[in-house]
Amino acid sequence: MKTQSLNIKGMTCAACAKASERAVKKLDGVIEANVNFATEKMHIEYDESKVDLDKIKEAIKKAGYEAVEDVKAKEISIPIEGMTCAACAKAVERAVGKLQGVESVSVNFATEKANVKYDPKQLRLSQIKQAIDKAGYKALEIESKNRVDEDKARKEKEIKTLWTKFVLSAIFATPLLIFAMAHMIPGLNKSLPAFLDPMANPLRFALIQIALVTPVVTAGNRFYTVGFKAIMRRSPNMDSLIAMGTSAAIIYSLYSTYRIYMGDHHSVMNLYFESAGVIITLILLGKSLEAVSKGKTSEAIKKLMGLAPKTATVIQDGKEIQLPIEEVEVGDIILVKPGEKIPVDGEVIEGYTSVDESMLTGESIPVEKHIGDKVIGASINKNGSIKFKATKVGSDTALAQIIKLVEDAQGSKAPIAQLADIVSGYFVPIVFAIAIAASIAWYLSGESAVFSLTIFISVLVIACPCALGLATPTAIMVGTGKGAEYGILIRSGEALETTHKIDTIVFDKTGTITEGKPEVTDIITTDGNQGNKLLQIAASAEKGSEHPLGEAIVRKAESENVDFLKVDKFSAIPGHGIEVNIEGANVLLGNKKLMIDRNIELKELEAESDRLASEGKTPMYVAVDNKLAGIIAVADVVKQSSAKAIERLHHMGIQVVMITGDNKRTAEAIARQVGIDRVLAEVLPQDKADEVKKLQDEGKKVAMVGDGINDAPALAQADIGIAIGSGTDVAMESADIVLMRSDLMDVPAAIELSKSTIRNIKQNLFWAFGYNTAGIPLAAGVLHLFGGPLLNPVFAAAAMSLSSVSVLTNALRLRNFKPTRG
DSSP, X not given: OEEEEEEEESOOSHHHHHHHHHHHHTSTTEEEEEEETTTTEEEEEEOTTTOOHHHHHHHHHHTTOEEEEOOOOEEEEEEEEOOOSHHHHHHHHHHHHTSTTEEEEEEETXXXXXXXXXXXXXXXXXXXXXXXXXTTOEEOOOOOTTHHHHHHHHHHHHHHHHHHHHHHHHHHHHHHHHHHHGGGSTTTGGGOOGGGOTTTSHHHHHHHHHHHHHHHHHHTHHHHHHHHHHHHTTXXXXXXXXXXXXXXXXXXXXXXXXXXXXXXXXXXXXXXXXXXXXXXXXXXXXXXXHHHHHHHHTXXXXXXXXXXXXXXXXXXXXXXXXXXXXXXXXXXXXXXXXXXXOOSEEEEEEEOEEEEOHHHHOOOSOEEEOTTOEEOTTOEEOSOOEEXXXXXXXXXXXXXXXXXXXXXXXXXXXXXXXXXXXXXXXXXXXXXXXXXXXXXXXXHTTOOHHHHHXXXXXXXXXXOTHHHHHHHHHHHHHHHHHHHHTTEEEOOHHHHHHHTTOOEEEEEIIIIIBOSSOEEEEEEEOTXXXXXXXXXXXXXXXXXXXXXXXXXXXXXXXXXXXXXXXXXXXXXXXXXXXXXXXXXXXEEEEOHHHHHHTTOOXXXXXXXXXXXXXXXXXXEEEEETTEEEEEEEEEOOBOTTHHHHHHHHHHTTOEEEEEOSSOHHHHHHHHHHHTOSEEEOSOOGGGHHHHHHHHHHTTOOEEEEEOSGGGHHHHHHSSEEEEETTSOHHHXXXXXXXXXXXXXXXXXXXXXXXXXXXXXXXXXHHHHHHHHHHHHHHHTTHHHHTTOOOOOHHHHHHHHHHHHHHHHHHHHGGGGOOOOOO
């Protein structure tokens, strides 16, 4: 038997759904067929030996509808080589987006990756790569065992190549600039030798400049090959601007050289070789610095990738065997000695140690590990030898999941990035239009061709959209990477942006604000009874109980090394407590109702019981032979960080709400302890999401913090879902942010990180937009209209390179982020 889901196209009403159902059910071998008109899907169960999927599709087609297999979209991240600016990223997006079967495509210029979601039934990966190659860029290999090392080697090679090209161009551009400008420098021009004097030897002067500029143009050949190809494809980019600007300068200079050769010696003043040479050199310098800075933005992910050990000591047939980590399988028994890294995730089966998990959780204190405890791959074994059974290997380990999560976040786009994307898409063609319009306008106003050419080159060179393209992704990369260092895993750029808008946070009580594990808080005895004796009686009575409160009493007795007494008879009284016989004495342990039913005098302890209940504790009475012996109070104690975290959130102007299934009295007692603003008590697990929605209906931006399966719907409903690391996988899957530790101080830390990152993005965008807004009019000669100076193309090139580097440098400041812990 096989089950299959098909999308049915062409249905317009419920009758259509019925018609397609009937058509399929008639086929021999079809056991069941159900059509959901709302989702337009058919779920079929059929016998493959009697009927195949093609026959089913044919029957649906004959009924007048179209069946398409419900294939899960595939998501891939393709590294791309050859992008130089945001316009390149836009060109790749357009090329891939046109392919049939592509659901979505997002190209991140900073990470140099295309994130593509596509239908593998309609499209192959090779076709996507071909589209990228046809657009003028190179699609690199997606996966390999040594992907990290290969990526690092590729980036280092790129940086080395750019530096080599810059040094080569600088070696020739420096004498070119001196040679071309020396005759214009007062004092120096009179002492120049004859061969440097342009008026004495104009042709030689021009030919020497051609000889010096040629190696510079060769070093920057990529600007021309990529730039002109992009123009031919009608998607001009930054390289196109540089190629057009410097080509105009060189072609005009070559024409002037021809005029000199023909005898027009005054044309020697119209040589622009040095401008082209210096522009290329400065842009190569900017690109080199940019490549180095871009490499630093992904340092966090490289650190994470470098954490995993290369080998593991596996026990096979009683022998210790060193295996590559890729060969470790689930179920293998692994030995880890002191000082070694734990290779994969697993469960301790022998030994005792403490493990440093700081690289994954940010928690500096080593965690003790006993038999049955879980260990995380890449954490460091501090002092004892342990054996553990591998439970998760390869891409399933916690480290691999964290790396994927951070990579996905770094590759995603925040909504704020859309503005920059839209602008970048139209920017280069508009700049071309402005450059042409400005140069023609100046020429028609009576200025010389040389003046107009200067305007044309300056506008093209200064208006590079690099800074715009780098403004958002670099900040997101550094921000999400920094979060990972502190154990704050942010799933996407959108989550990172939304978090800074949060004004209300809803905390689940059990396991989030509280430890989620009840503990004995008070032991109060009647006259003549000792606390240890009361604990011994109660723990012995509860030894056979599975109730969480009883387990808390047993744990307390074990921690104080109390000897358990022999229990002769045990009976549970549902909703009241238990009755046992210990060494001939009849013991009752339970609530107030149990005591009243058995006519036991509560005496002065009734007031104590009420006091304990008002503090959020659960008092349990203990009576021996129908006489009250005392009260043992149990409570789910508040985490040490809860009150501090809530106080920090209040300082940030955020309202704090607690949601719980507990009774109102207990909930309010906990709320008072930690400073909660609003309590939602006695809320059933399935109603938590509704309560979050009610808050959203009040116009609030809501974050939900939880750790359990029953929190998952509420986490999904909230504007931002925050799962704490001790929680379930389901809760983490539903969340936008995962906190690796159970420290609630990480909640305000995540909001601080979001605010810092968004502030950084806004600064970057302000400077990127501001730079272009001010730079283009300046290059177009606005100041010259009012008697001011004209912007030299060389200074335009320097300013352009500086803008990208300044945006990257500003983004890298986020690496200094430290959450407020006070």
